[in-house]
Amino acid sequence: MTEIQRIEYDPLPLLPPAHASGEVQEFIILPPPDLDGGAPLMTALARRESTRAYADAPMSLQTLGELLWAANGINRPETGGHTAPSAHGYHEIDIYAALPQGVYRYEPALHHLVLKHHADARNMTGYQDFVSKAPLDLVYVLRGSQVLATPPQQRERFAAVAAGAICQNVSLYCASEGLATVVRGWINTRLLADALRLNEDETPLLAQTVGKPVAH
Ligand SMILES: Cc1cc2nc3c(=O)[nH]c(=O)nc-3n(C[C@H](O)[C@H](O)[C@H](O)COP(=O)(O)O)c2cc1C
Numbered sequence: 001m002t003e004i005q006r007i008e009y010d011p012l013p014l015l016p017p018a019h020a021s022g023e024v025q026e027f028i029i030l031p032p033p034d035l036d037g038g039a040p041l042m043t044a045l046a047r048r049e050s051t052r053a054y055a056d057a058p059m060s061l062q063t064l065g066e067l068l069w070a071a072n073g074i075n076r077p078e079t080g081g082h083t084a085p086s087a088h089g090y091h092e093i094d095i096y097a098a099l100p101q102g103v104y105r106y107e108p109a110l111h112h113l114v115l116k117h118h119a120d121a122r123n124m125t126g127y128q129d130f131v132s133k134a135p136l137d138l139v140y141v142l143r144g145s146q147v148l149a150t151p152p153q154q155r156e157r158f159a160a161v162a163a164g165a166i167c168q169n170v171s172l173y174c175a176s177e178g179l180a181t182v183v184r185g186w187i188n189t190r191l192l193a194d195a196l197r198l199n200e201d202e203t204p205l206l207a208q209t210v211g212k213p214v215a216h
Contacts, residue, residue, distance in 0.1 A: 006193055016197050017119035018132070022101040025078045028113040029199045030065030033073070037178030048171050051180035053115070054134035054211035057201075063177070064097070064136065067210060070173035071095055071138070072166045080106060084165040087158040092146035093205070096139040098108050098122045103196055117197045124195035125207045126184050134180075134211030140166060140191060144201035170208055180213035 038044070069075075072084045072095060095106040098121045099115060104113035123132035125209060131137050140163040147155045167183045174181040186205040192204045 002111050004131040017117070017121040017124055020101050020118050020120050024101045024115065025119055026115050028061070028064075030068060030103060030111050030113065031062050032111070033069040034062075038173070041172070041176075044172045044176035047175040049175075050182040051213055052128065052130055052182055053214045054130050054180055054209065056133055057135065057212045058100075059135040059211065063112070063179070065180075066177075067170060067173055068095060068097070068108075069111065071170045073111060080109070082203075083205055084162065084169055086162040086165075086173045087150065087154070089211070090146050090150070091162075092143050092159055093162050094141045095166065095201070096141055096144055096204075098125050098137040098139065098196075100135065107214075117195065119195070121192075121195040124191055125187070126187050126188070126209075129183070129205075131184075131209055136210045138167075138170065138208040138210065139187075139196060139204050140206045140208070141196065141198060142203045142205050144203065160205060167206060167208050170210065174210060178213075179210055181208060181210045183201050183208045 002108065070083060072082050072093065075081060075083045086092065097104045097106060100120050102115050102119065103117040104122045105116050106113055122137045123139040125131050125139055142159040147159065150158060171181050171183065187204055187207050189204050193202065195206065
């Protein structure tokens with residue numbers, strides 16, 4: 001039995017992106033992270049888990065900013081270093097945020113989001129029903145033009161490892177802040193590339209849902 005067969009889910013019908021809701025901005029300037037916040041690392045590790053039921057609750061800008069900074073933000077401004085490692089420091093993974101008001105790309109150097117598509121594409125980020133209920137679906141995208149100097153046989157492997165490091169940063173941030181999350185490999189790459197308005201050299205690798213857990 002495969003991993004996917006073991007997961008309980010209600011598959012979503014394939015729908016076009018929904019109409020965006022809320023105020024749309026070309027750029028979303030993110031607040032800096034509170035570096036003293038959250039539960040200690042060992043507590044976060046003890047709490048990390050995958051969640052597949054989300055409350056229909058919005059996400060604050062502070063949380064969004066901290067989450068993206070934790071994911072792959074600049075943690076050493078003097079060198080431009082990131083919170084996640086990447087082979088040769090190529091940083092070939094872009095983070096796309098599917099929000100109710102639009103699809104945005106995170107730019108770590110400026111710690112802001114840039115609008116890519118004025119549509120609510122959360123329902124396009126996976127087949128499971130919770131993806132359009134949670135306030136945020138992240139998509140990790142390989143920018144192929146960034147790794148042309150890497151031998152072809154290493155490109156996908158290194159990119160997958162880099163995306164894995166980023167999604168674990170997000171998972172630990174969520175665990176430290178009492179948020180729910182799940183990493184998702186079950187995505188429709190072709191539809192998602194269109195919904196995110198990707199270029200030919202850009203490939204979605206993984207998605208990750210984030211939100212508040214449903215109250216028990
Ligand atoms: C690469 C990868 C892909 C995954 N894809 C999915 C997915 O598409 N849908 C899903 O619900 N969970 C997905 N998961 C989550 C796993 O099912 C989950 O981590 C596993 O069942 C163990 O549960 P735990 O995370 O709560 O420890 C994925 C995890 C990884 C690492």
